[in-house]
Amino acid sequence: MKDVARVAGVSPMTVSRVVSGEPGVSPGTAARVEQAVRKLGYQRNDNARNLRQKNLGTSTIALVVDDLANPFYALMARSVEDEAHRRGYVVLVGSTNDEPRREREVIAAFTARQVDGLIIVPTKGGHGFLKQPMEGGTQVVCVDRPAKGLAVDTVTVDNRAGAERAVAHLLGHGHTRIAYLGDRYDIWTQRERHLGYLDALAAHGLPEDPDLVRHGLRSHREARAALAGLRALDRPPTALFTSNDLITLGVLDGLDHPAPVAIVGFDDLPLAERLSPPLTVVSQDPVAIGGTAANLLFARIGGDRSAPRSVVLLTRLLVRGSGEFRAETTTEHPGHQR
Amino acid sequence: MKDVARVAGVSPMTVSRVVSGEPGVSPGTAARVEQAVRKLGYQRNDNARNLRQKNLGTSTIALVVDDLANPFYALMARSVEDEAHRRGYVVLVGSTNDEPRREREVIAAFTARQVDGLIIVPTKGGHGFLKQPMEGGTQVVCVDRPAKGLAVDTVTVDNRAGAERAVAHLLGHGHTRIAYLGDRYDIWTQRERHLGYLDALAAHGLPEDPDLVRHGLRSHREARAALAGLRALDRPPTALFTSNDLITLGVLDGLDHPAPVAIVGFDDLPLAERLSPPLTVVSQDPVAIGGTAANLLFARIGGDRSAPRSVVLLTRLLVRGSGEFRAETTTEHPGHQR
């Protein structure tokens, strides 16, 4: 900037005014400065700028998700980024792998860079480390799951009701032996979906059969193995409720084709309509979720200091075919015997 | 930091030494400082730090992709982020939507924040605006496509050979009327894949039939419409080569079930194996691509000033079924007549 000032024959302050578009510079001077800027290829150092203008922010937010490679979070990230870009903000991203330690590291690196806001998919770990940054003015919004003991805006979906509807759908087609396949039970969404599963069973007067419930499936491979175990039971399930996209994929991979059991999965998948039978799913809208979270965050950054809100978006049951096998007929299917 | 210094009864310089882990502080003093840090919940301002330590970097890199919501780029992003995290770097991300203007805006916002390096999926626009930041020491790596006139490390795949192999595979099964459905022709990968298509035809002594070639398909919907046009021809194609994942999805959506034509797509898709028939694809490995790009970038950041390298990773043809219809039999298929 000093170089530009020298070339343009003005003080650095005047250059600052021109490159930041502030008023009070005569057109002639501004033109000379702009010419010098172009000649030298000068670009303002926004870090220095943000350091000086303390009360204004850094125009940077951060997004912390479980796994950016998961299409669900990728769609969310894109949605957040679009909202940020629209407002002239940039986005730092980090994946936690659902490990509290990595979450802490990533968030610390972000707050150390003075982000104006954080959108986080919280892990099961505590979030006391957020207290200081929040007192320092960093805004926080939780998404996908609430963070225990953290009073901030939160965007989730009706996991429990969505799962309940899915399982009720299977019950409505005559199934009574419905397996639950879920990810780690310490993940809030998984607990909620399991509760929804139990709600549906209870509404039909059915008790939970522990043999049919599998928690802690972290991968495609583990889901596939759990399925094999279920099908090896003396009385195998006639229907499956898979509690996230990864598990649904693993289960499909382990099944004959066409699938000899009814399936309803949580989370929609590309090509789900194209399977035979087409896959019935509970779908949530990651773009809406991300957009809502971003809007809440920017409202906070804009000065909104009202009480924390909790927004619950609705899931939809997309009935396509895989959940509509009648229980009676599945036992006759040749692929069904173990 | 001043507050911490006051509480610990030392100078800010000593606090700086402690929080940055520098040697030369007596254990007793260090303990007092650490206690004060905990008591006040102090966290170092890394922006101020980076401003002062000019020659060291900001430990921040940026990733600029076409569309973060595309699973291909999402996987790449996760891979880049993992490499960055491993080295204590954070990642800024931006989507260009393949618009040169948005690319410029996003990159300008990143360089203004003094990123140490950029990994970009370049749009067709010029990249002269990168010259100044590069002279200023910002390292740049291109990925997925080269940037015209920009001499930097570049990671791509063998698009042309991969497409050639895919089309040769169809030719090998007796097809002679093979349609090409591609995205915008000004995207380098699309031109390469189209060239591969032509290579395969030429190797079989076949001329290009302009009726069978569709460029510029930007969406699922447009791909579907293009397919309808192709099937309405007097002599419709008996096989399709779809030049990216989005187009493959759109085409599948527009076809009867099971598909009455042979299909090979560029880019693998989850559930591709589960379709009937399973989808034959040319697959590339986004994790390897992102990891390679990140390693090149960090080598540059680490001081490597050798001549720019161009790394070409290999694609694989995954033969699963959809490309193996014999041309003779497809004309008998009931779904085939228009």
Place this chain on the structure above:
DNA sequence: GTCCTGCTTGGTAACGTTCACATGCACTTC
């Protein structure tokens, strides 16, 4: 006792920018 060595600690300035205020100048007002 003097000098030197080595370690711990502090003071000052600087990174690149902008805030708050001061200055200079042309122009109006009575």
Place this chain on the structure above:
DNA sequence: GAAGTGCATGTGAACGTTACCAAGCAGGAC
């Protein structure tokens, strides 16, 4: 013609940190 008004520009300090160098002090060698 003196004083006031308004705009364009410059000056110095500050944001939070660290590089550089100096100072203080204990312990050992002579």
